[in-house]
Amino acid sequence: MKPIIELQEITVRYNEEELAALNKVSFSINQGEWVALIGHNGSGKSTLAKTINGLILPQEGSVTVGDMPLDEANIWQIRKMVGMVFQNPDNQFVGSTVEDDVAFGLENQGIPREEMLIRVKDALEQVRMSEFSTREPARLSGGQKQRVAIAGVVALRPDIIILDEATSMLDPEGREEVISTIKKIKEQNNLTVLSITHDIDEAANANRVLVMREGELVREGTPAEIFSAGPELIGLGLDLPFPEKLKAALAQRGIDVPKEYLTEEGMVDWLWTSVLNK
Incomplete structure (x- = not known):
């Protein structure tokens, strides 16, 4: 199977005098995979996400998304392929109602109104938020807000969704809401999911787990392979899943x-x- 995301020896430095935020990182992700990226604060997880989306360009190495090299010629096409859901949904809301907010990205892309109405309705149904379509986003719970943020991404029909600590501000119930929603829409749309998380129980839902430390990829494997190495994970400053x-x-x-x-x-x-x- 051909990778939909491929990183080859990428290095990112914010300052020439500092250590690299990413140091010669290489991996690939196949279409339809759910990959979790874990690591302590400062390990390079969010920098990696921004590199895949073209928000940061590496000084060394190459990034390929859907057969396209990440460069100035392809950057906008790649961004259409990659949807991002961030930590705080309040920072993503721009519409006065839920349906207006989901429609915002479609308007920016010039989607015809008839198509836009269909996509907004479909996206809200997929995240089970149709009955809240005319509500103000500010009046929703944390889990509901994040589901609306996911609907806004799903409406754009991306091939890849990146969750950048998307459940970290939620209580356990809200976290479970969001994860079950992602599972459902991933299967319905054959999406590729990259989950950047501190939540080890969230990472356990992935097909594969990548472990970052100080800008380097230090371990890679299935959840069973990664989480069975309990003492080593604790040594990397990470928690263990509840069952372990x-x-x-x-x-x-x-x-x-x-x-x-x-x-x-x-x-x-x-x-x-x-x-x-x-």
Whole structure:
């Protein structure tokens, strides 16, 4: 399968005297993949997202998105392919109502009104916000606001969605709302998702996890491969998914726990069949 995103040895420096924000980073992402990018503050995650979207151009290396090299000739076409959802949805709202806000990006692209109405309706249905179409965005909950922000991106019909800490300001319920929404629209539209996150439980939903440290890519693998290396993750300043923390706590109490990585569903099944039914 041909990658939809490919980075080759990219290096980004904000200041010649400082360490590189990104240092010779290489990886690729295939169409339809969900890839999570994790790392502590200052590891280069957000810089990487802005490089893929053309907001930052690397001093060294190359970025290719959908067969197009990232350069001045292709930058606007690439930005049409890549939708970004940021940390604070309030900073993205410009419309007086939910439907006006979702329509804003379409108006900027000169989409005909008839097509725009169809896309706004379809996008709000996909994020389960149709009944709020005439509401003021300010009157929504945090999770609802972020779902509207996602609808604004989905209406533009991108091939790739980048979530830049998009759930970090939400409570657990709002976070689950947003993640379930992304899962649904990813499958409906065969989207490629790059999730930049501090939330390890969010990263566990990905097909693949990339670990950044001080501007370098230091680990890459499936969630099972990455999160089973508990002490190493903690050494990188990262947390562990809840099931792994629970396994460690049970092991300290002398309970024989599975060696393989378990999702939350897997942990519930194991607790029910192996512990609670004994």
